[in-house]
Amino acid sequence: MAKILDRRRLVPNLHLIEVHAPEVAKKCRPGQFVILMADERGERIPLSIADWNPKKGSVTSVFLLVGTSTHKLSLLEPGDEIPVYVGPLGRPSEIENFGTVLLAGGCFGIGAIYPLARALKKAGNRVLTIIDVKANYLLYWEDKLRAVSDQVFVSARDFALDSTDYVPAKIEEIAKSEPKIDRVVAIGCTYLMFRCSEATRPLGIKTIVSLNPIMVDGTGMCGACRCTSGGQTKFACVDGPDFDGHQLDWGELFQRRKSYFDDEIRSLCFWERTSLP
Amino acid sequence: MAEEKKEISPEQKAVLKAEFDKDWRKELRKALPLKERMKFGRQKMPERPPEVRNRDFLEVNQGLDAEAAVAEARRCWDCVNPQCVTGCPVGIDIPSFVKLIEQGKFLEAAWKLKETNSLPAICGRVCPQETQCEELCNVKKSTGVPVAIGNLERFAADFERGAGNIVIPPLPPATGRKVAIIGAGPAGLTVAGDLAKQGHSVTIFEALHISGGVLVYGIPEFRLPKAILKAEVNYLRKLGVEIRTSFVVGKTATIDDLRQEGYEAFFIGSGAGLPNFMKIPGENLVGVYSANEYLTRVNLMKAYDFPNYDTPVFPAKCAAVIGGGNVAMDSVRTSKRLGADRSIIIYRRSRHEMPARIEEIHHAEEEGIEFHFLTTPIRYIGDDKGHLRAMECLRMELGEPDASGRRRPVPVPGSEFTTEVDLVVVAIGQSPNPLIPQTTSGLKMGKWGNIDVDWKTMATNLEGVYAGGDIIRGGATVILAMGDGRVAAAEIDKYLRAKPRA
Numbered sequence: 117m118a119k120i121l122d123r124r125r126l127v128p129n130l131h132l133i134e135v136h137a138p139e140v141a142k143k144c145r146p147g148q149f150v151i152l153m154a155d156e157r158g159e160r161i162p163l164s165i166a167d168w169n170p171k172k173g174s175v176t177s178v179f180l181l182v183g184t185s186t187h188k189l190s191l192l193e194p195g196d197e198i199p200v201y202v203g204p205l206g207r208p209s210e211i212e213n214f215g216t217v218l219l220a221g222g223c224f225g226i227g228a229i230y231p232l233a234r235a236l237k238k239a240g241n242r243v244l245t246i247i248d249v250k251a252n253y254l255l256y257w258e259d260k261l262r263a264v265s266d267q268v269f270v271s272a273r274d275f276a277l278d279s280t281d282y283v284p285a286k287i288e289e290i291a292k293s294e295p296k297i298d299r300v301v302a303i304g305c306t307y308l309m310f311r312c313s314e315a316t317r318p319l320g321i322k323t324i325v326s327l328n329p330i331m332v333d334g335t336g337m338c339g340a341c342r343c344t345s346g347g348q349t350k351f352a353c354v355d356g357p358d359f360d361g362h363q364l365d366w367g368e369l370f371q372r373r374k375s376y377f378d379d380e381i382r383s384l385c386f387w388e389r390t391s392l393p
Numbered sequence: 394m395a396e397e398k399k400e401i402s403p404e405q406k407a408v409l410k411a412e413f414d415k416d417w418r419k420e421l422r423k424a425l426p427l428k429e430r431m432k433f434g435r436q437k438m439p440e441r442p443p444e445v446r447n448r449d450f451l452e453v454n455q456g457l458d459a460e461a462a463v464a465e466a467r468r469c470w471d472c473v474n475p476q477c478v479t480g481c482p483v484g485i486d487i488p489s490f491v492k493l494i495e496q497g498k499f500l501e502a503a504w505k506l507k508e509t510n511s512l513p514a515i516c517g518r519v520c521p522q523e524t525q526c527e528e529l530c531n532v533k534k535s536t537g538v539p540v541a542i543g544n545l546e547r548f549a550a551d552f553e554r555g556a557g558n559i560v561i562p563p564l565p566p567a568t569g570r571k572v573a574i575i576g577a578g579p580a581g582l583t584v585a586g587d588l589a590k591q592g593h594s595v596t597i598f599e600a601l602h603i604s605g606g607v608l609v610y611g612i613p614e615f616r617l618p619k620a621i622l623k624a625e626v627n628y629l630r631k632l633g634v635e636i637r638t639s640f641v642v643g644k645t646a647t648i649d650d651l652r653q654e655g656y657e658a659f660f661i662g663s664g665a666g667l668p669n670f671m672k673i674p675g676e677n678l679v680g681v682y683s684a685n686e687y688l689t690r691v692n693l694m695k696a697y698d699f700p701n702y703d704t705p706v707f708p709a710k711c712a713a714v715i716g717g718g719n720v721a722m723d724s725v726r727t728s729k730r731l732g733a734d735r736s737i738i739i740y741r742r743s744r745h746e747m748p749a750r751i752e753e754i755h756h757a758e759e760e761g762i763e764f765h766f767l768t769t770p771i772r773y774i775g776d777d778k779g780h781l782r783a784m785e786c787l788r789m790e791l792g793e794p795d796a797s798g799r800r801r802p803v804p805v806p807g808s809e810f811t812t813e814v815d816l817v818v819v820a821i822g823q824s825p826n827p828l829i830p831q832t833t834s835g836l837k838m839g840k841w842g843n844i845d846v847d848w849k850t851m852a853t854n855l856e857g858v859y860a861g862g863d864i865i866r867g868g869a870t871v872i873l874a875m876g877d878g879r880v881a882a883a884e885i886d887k888y889l890r891a892k893p894r895a
Contacts, residue, residue, distance in 0.1 A: 139645050153602065159694065159703040160602075184703050200602040202639040332694065332704075335600050335641055335828060337610075337666040338686035342677055349670060349677060354827070368677055371779030375679045379705035386700040 118152075118201035121174050123192045126256040129181045130224065131190050132166075138173030140203045146231040147209025147326060147358055150175065151334040153200035154188035161185045162331045162353075164303065165204060166227030175203070178227030178256075183380040184387045205334045206357045209324070213240040215298035218290060218321075219265075220283050220312050222248035222304030226257055228326065229303050234264040242266050244290060244297075248283045248308060250274065283308060284315035297321050302361065306373055313361030323361040327352045329372060344368055401479055409478065412489045413471070421492055422471050435538045436465040443759035447729050450614040450697055453756060454518070457541075459499070462548040466495035468532060469540045476529035477542060482876025483516075483583070485509045487526060487542055494545055503553035504560060506546060511586030512579065512625045512875065514554060515608060517547025518617050520872045521750050554624050561631050565592040570889045573598060573656040575642045575829065578606020579871040580662035580862030582629060583878030584885070589632040591886045596656075597634060600641040603693065606664055607863075608871065610693040611685070613723050615730070616753075619692075643828035648858065657892065658857045658885045661844060662878065665863035666826025670819055671715070675773030680707055680781030684720045684820035691727050709733040709816030713784060715770060716740065716820035717747035719870075722754065724818040725762050733816070736762050741769040741789050741802040767791070767802065771809065773817060785811045825864045833858075843867050851881035857892075859885055 122134035140150060149162045163177040179186050192198070209232055217236050221229030226247050237243045245265040249255050251274040262268045271286040281289065283302070291297055300323040302312035309325035316323040329341040329352050336354035343352055344365035350356065401409070412418065439455040440446075446453050457465060469491045477487045485506060493502035506513040522528075522543035533539035553559060570593050574581045577599035585595045603609050604626045608617060630636065642648065648659055668683030670676050682690075687706065690696040694704035712728035714721050717740035729736040738757070740747060743766045747754060758764070765786075772785040788808035791800035825843045830836055837845045837854040844853055844860040851859045861877025863869060 139640070143645060157695075157702045200639050202600065202602075202641060203644065205641065205644055332686060332689050333601060333610075335644075335666060336826060337664075337668070338689050339668045339670070339683040340686045344677060349672070351667075368779065371679055372677065374778075376705045379699070383700045383703055383705065387703075 117197045117199060120192045120194055120196045120198065121172075122176075122194055123189070125190070126178065127254045130178060130254070130256065131181070131186075132176060132178050132227070133163075133189060133192070134174050134176045135198070135201055136173055137175050137201050137203070138170075140175050140201070141168045141170045141173050144168040144175060144204045144231075145208030146211060146235045148204035148206050149328075149334075149357060150177065150201060150203035151205060151331065152198055152202070154185050154192070154198055156199050158188060158199075159185050160200065160332055160334065162205070162328060162334060164224060164228035164326065164328065164357075166224075166230055168231075176227075178224045180224050184383045187384065187387065202334070206353060207355070209235075209301070209326075209358050211235045211239050216242040216244065216294060216296060218244045218246065218287065218297050218300045220246040220248060220287065220300065220302040220304070220308070222283065222308040225302070225304030225308070225326070226261070229301070230257060230260055230264070232301060232303075233261060237264045237266075244294070245269070246271050246283055246286050246290070248272070248304065282311070284311045287312060287315045288319075291316075291319055291321070299324065301325075306366075306369055309361060310366045310370075313364070313366075317362050324358050325361040325364070326357045327359055327369070328357065329369065330375060343372070401484070405478075405484060409475065409486060409488070412486060413473065417496070418471060418492055421495060425467060427470055430468055430470060431532075431536060433464060433468045435468065435541055436461040436544070438541070438544055440756075443756075443761070446615065447726070447760035450730055452618050453615050456551055457544055457548045459497075459552075462494050462499075462545060463497060465541050465545055466491045469495070470532060472531050476531055477526040477540075480525040480527075480529040482525070482872050483510050483879050485526075485546075490549060491540065491542065491545055494549060499549055499552040500556065500558060502549040506549055507562075509879070510875070511583055511629065513546050514550035514621045515579070515617060515625055516872055516875070517543055517545075517550055518621075519608075519612060521870060523751060525872070554621070559624075559628055559631070561628075562590065564590065564633065567594065568592045568889065570594065570658070571596070571656045572658045572660070572885060572889070573642075573648075573651045574660045574662065575648075576600070576606055576662040576664055576862075576864075577604035577626075577636055577638075578662055578664050578862060578874065579608060580874035580878040580881075581606070581660060582626065583875040584660045584662065584861075584882045585634045586629050586632060587879060587882030588885060589629065589634045593886070593889065595634045597636045598640040598642045599636060599638045600663075601693065602638050604636050604638065606662075610689040611720065611723065613688065613692055613727055615726070616723065641828065643832040648829070648833045658889055659859065660878070660881050660885065661829055661853070661858065661860040661864055662862045662874065663826050663829050663864050665823040665868045666828070667824040667842075668819070669822045669824060671770070671821065673771055673773070675775060675781070676819070678773050678775040678781045679779050680815055681773055681817045681819065682707075684714075684716070684724045684818050685823065687724055687818045688720070688727065691731070697731060706731065707816055709814075711735045711737070711814045712816040712818065713737045713739050713770075713814045714818045714820055716822075717742065717749055718820065718822070719749045719753055721818075721820035722749045722757050724820050726757055726760060728816060728818065729760055729762060737814075738762060738764045739768050739770060739786065740764070740766050742799060743767055743791060746799045769802070769804075770817070774811070781815055781817060783811050783813045784817060785809055822868045823863075825867055829864070839865075841867050849880075850884045851877055852884060857888060
């Protein structure tokens with residue numbers, strides 16, 4: 117059992133969840149994830165870690181409302197308990213002084229990119245951060261990211277933010293003005309990570325993405341999260357979640373992400389019918 | 394690999410002899426001469442009808458009743474030199490418990506079992522007795538039909554549980570020595586039970602949210618009801634064992650971290666965590682599962698009760714399971730229960746080489762499972778959405794025996810054929826879980842990614858660190874893991890008693 121310390125809506129459809137998990141908080145490294153179950157009948161789902169506090173013993177994630185599990189999570193209140201919260205899982209991201217690193221976060225990835233920005237900055241990198249949002253009312257953690265980045269860009273399809281670019285275009289634009297970008301890291305939906313990787317491929321910039329495939333156990337036991345990198349099958353939970361975006365079979369990833377599309381809708385409809393007032 | 398048949402130690406021989414010489418045993422032997430005993434036939438295990446049971450997840454075998462159990466126990470000769478015991482990886486005093494059943498002392502029989510086996514209700518269900526105790530049974534040698542030792546073990550354990558009379562043996566004073574056990578599977582649970590009975594302070598660290606390891610995520614409800622596992626785990630808790638679930642040693646804390654927290658001895662029973670695939674085209678199509686994932690979804694996450702439980706699993710019109718072991722049998726029978734019109738075993742050798750238990754194969758056949766022998770998949774074919782729709786196979790024939798002694802399957806050139814399937818479960822074994830080896834500095838490994846141990850003591854090269862079960866064997870049985878656990882527990886106890894207090 118793990119106690120919820122905080123759960124609130126950051127912006128429409130995106131929630132923050134802070135959980136009391138002292139052992140996980142003590143071991144966290146940027147790029148890792150946890151697996152949790154919202155209740156006894158829930159699915160085991162992975163969430164990227166967006167922040168942690170070893171003193172307080174807390175771990176924070178940002179999640180997008182998608183299916184039954186995330187809807188259940190979005191109704192939790194401080195003091196509630198969830199039956200499963202296990203981690204930190206996956207290999208930590210590589211942190212060293214690469215030079216100039218360009219980070220791109222979208223959706224829950226805006227949160228997940230934060231510990232990376234903080235660690236990379238501390239390692240001496242020049243950190244450029246792109247926040248991808250559809251519109252200004254979806255922007256969150258801009259201040260937090262500014263505090264650990266040399267420069268923050270907002271890519272949006274919204275004139276209110278004075279931006280009409282999607283991330284890939286923004287990357288290309290920044291690449292033109294920067295003398296050298298040594299590494300790009302993209303975290304967010306599969307489509308965003310795919311497009312970022314495609315944008316940097318012709319530029320020859322090493323691009324790391326943090327995969328979030330369907331998982332069950334998260335410790336290498338089941339193989340639900342398998343993907344193909346460099347022509348070889350890898351398990352995202354133990355070999356990743358970070359992979360070279362230029363080596364991945366993206367088509368396979370998109371298909372596997374959608375494996376249970378119909379079931380997810382069925383499950384959500386069933387839950388709404390049986391559990392909501 | 395270690396020998397499966399154990400030498401009986403002189404101490405154990407003495408114990409068996411002392412029991413054999415007890416007056417009540419003598420009287421029992423006298424009461425019914427061998428000639429009479431040989432007249433009884435083996436009691437049949439009552440099973441639910443195949444056409445009913447292949448639509449639900451309730452247990453197939455219903456267990457012997459008291460009358461049948463006593464009748465079965467009468468078939469045992471109570472030999473001077475009981476060979477059955479040498480076939481048991483945990484060395485149960487089989488004649489004693491069988492004879493207690495013959496006397497109608499069912500509770501005492503259960504307690505006798507628990508002296509050497511903390512999980513008799515489980516072993517009575519999932520052990521391959523036909524290749525262990527029952528294989529060596531002297532009654533078998535003479536009549537061809539062994540005493541149903543496994544069914545009797547199950548009977549005694551079920552009787553005790555049913556009577557609500559689970560007795561906790563008197564525990565010695567606490568030693569205050571802390572032992573960490575990694576993995577709450579059959580090996581870890583055995584070590585925990587044995588060490589708790591010695592008065593040590595035992596904590597099991599389990600990565601999943603429910604204890605049992607393969608007993609909970611792998612073996613289906615219809616073979617081992619979860620309620621039974623739960624009762625056996627609760628028994629360990631009553632012995633004082635602490636179980637910390639959702640704790641991944643290697644991630645949440647390393648063995649070195651736990652040492653700092655005052656744990657003095659360790660047992661690694663983290664299992665064979667990495668499913669093997671065949672590395673053939675299309676294996677990552679949607680609809681191709683590892684047996685681990687398929688069974689975990691259904692058993693641990695209860696996908697058979699979707700959407701009451703949130704985890705889904707693909708139903709199938711035609712499900713093909715690749716492999717011929719017990720895991721393949723569990724998977725294919727599960728697919729049938731989830732509503733597949735056709736459920737097929739695809740095995741590259743012939744029926745004779747199948748490693749699955751005969752009972753499981755027999756049950757599967759009764760339930761309408763099709764067997765395609767001497768066949769192997771070479772490619773999976775998907776639709777435009779990346780969903781599996783067919784598989785291409787190749788016929789095989791048997792060549793010379795390989796290292797395992799089984800005849801090696803050789804492809805028949807030009808024998809390719811394609812068949813429509815919408816679900817494939819790959820059940821061709823697994824490799825040891827790499828998490829602990831990767832995160833434990835200095836741990837010596839074998840060439841298959843297994844942890845290297847001294848087979849006599851189960852000790853690794855690190856001081857106070859022992860290992861057993863699939864993490865050293867790569868993929869074996871529940872009872873072999875438990876056998877490792879028994880050896881390791883005895884050695885850990887010796888180690889702690891010899892070690893000065895910190």
